[in-house]
Amino acid sequence: MKKLTFAYESQSDLRILNTGHGWKVEAPQSGSRLEGGPLGEDIYQLEQFHCHWGETSAEGSEHTVDGRAYAGELHLVHWNTTKYQSFAEAAQHPDGLAVLGVFFDVGNESNDEIEKIVSTLSEIKFKGQFTDIPDVIDPTTFLPSGLGYWTYLGSLTTPPCNECVIWIVYKEPITVTEEQLVQFRCLSACSGEAEEFIVKNYRPPQPLGNRALRECNA
Numbered sequence: 215m216k217k218l219t220f221a222y223e224s225q226s227d228l229r230i231l232n233t234g235h236g237w238k239v240e241a242p243q244s245g246s247r248l249e250g251g252p253l254g255e256d257i258y259q260l261e262q263f264h265c266h267w268g269e270t271s272a273e274g275s276e277h278t279v280d281g282r283a284y285a286g287e288l289h290l291v292h293w294n295t296t297k298y299q300s301f302a303e304a305a306q307h308p309d310g311l312a313v314l315g316v317f318f319d320v321g322n323e324s325n326d327e328i329e330k331i332v333s334t335l336s337e338i339k340f341k342g343q344f345t346d347i348p349d350v351i352d353p354t355t356f357l358p359s360g361l362g363y364w365t366y367l368g369s370l371t372t373p374p375c376n377e378c379v380i381w382i383v384y385k386e387p388i389t390v391t392e393e394q395l396v397q398f399r400c401l402s403a404c405s406g407e408a409e410e411f412i413v414k415n416y417r418p419p420q421p422l423g424n425r426a427l428r429e430c431n432a
């Protein structure tokens with residue numbers, strides 16, 4: 215495979231919202247480019263990023279490595295702007311979306327970039343709430359230093375689970391703290407006063423079936 219390349223803009227005042235299933239940062243970046251690697255000749259543009267976590271740090275990722283789950287997984291969602299006119303259209307095609315997956319490992323050092331997300335969560339405690347992230351966000355800073363990855367053709371992990379995703383899952387995790395994950399779990403799935411904490415929001419891995427898994431050791 216050709217080298218995977220990416221270019222992102224740094225943006226402030228990105229909107230973060232509580233979807234009822236977790237937090238999501240809307241980051242449509244017409245100036246962003248993800249290309250190469252398993253993406254053929256097409257260019258993919260960043261649309262949004264979000265993450266998945268578990269009730270404890272023993273689980274939470276949506277991919278596992280030799281059966282091992284990580285404490286969480288960040289997804290940077292892109293769509294194919296070479297072939298399609300909109301995200302919605304792209305999500306109807308096997309090469310429509312490209313999602314970068316980054317595993318979370320728990321450590322003692324707070325992740326400064328994730329902290330920019332955590333610091334807004336008290337303002338979006340309930341489903342439907344949103345706010346702007348005052349800090350400058352550069353999506354590149356969420357990526358691990360080692361850029362080796364696995365890739366395969368898969369689906370969205372939330373209904374309707376369209377089979378429209380070229381998955382690119384980095385081998386090296388990034389580190390977050392247990393406290394940062396605890397803050398994720400304090401988001402509420404309800405819009406009203408009732409509190410139903412989003413303690414976990416990951417879909418367990420599905421059978422690989424006859425799909426080919428490829429790797430790149432960048």
Ligand SMILES: N/C(=N\S(N)(=O)=O)N1CCCC1
Pocket residue numbers: 289291313369370371372379
């Ligand atoms: N399930 C999803 N992303 S994911 N978890 O498969 O990366 N999405 C649903 C709508 C847009 C992104």
Ligand SMILES: [Zn+2]
Pocket residue numbers: 264265266289371
């Ligand atoms: Zn996801």
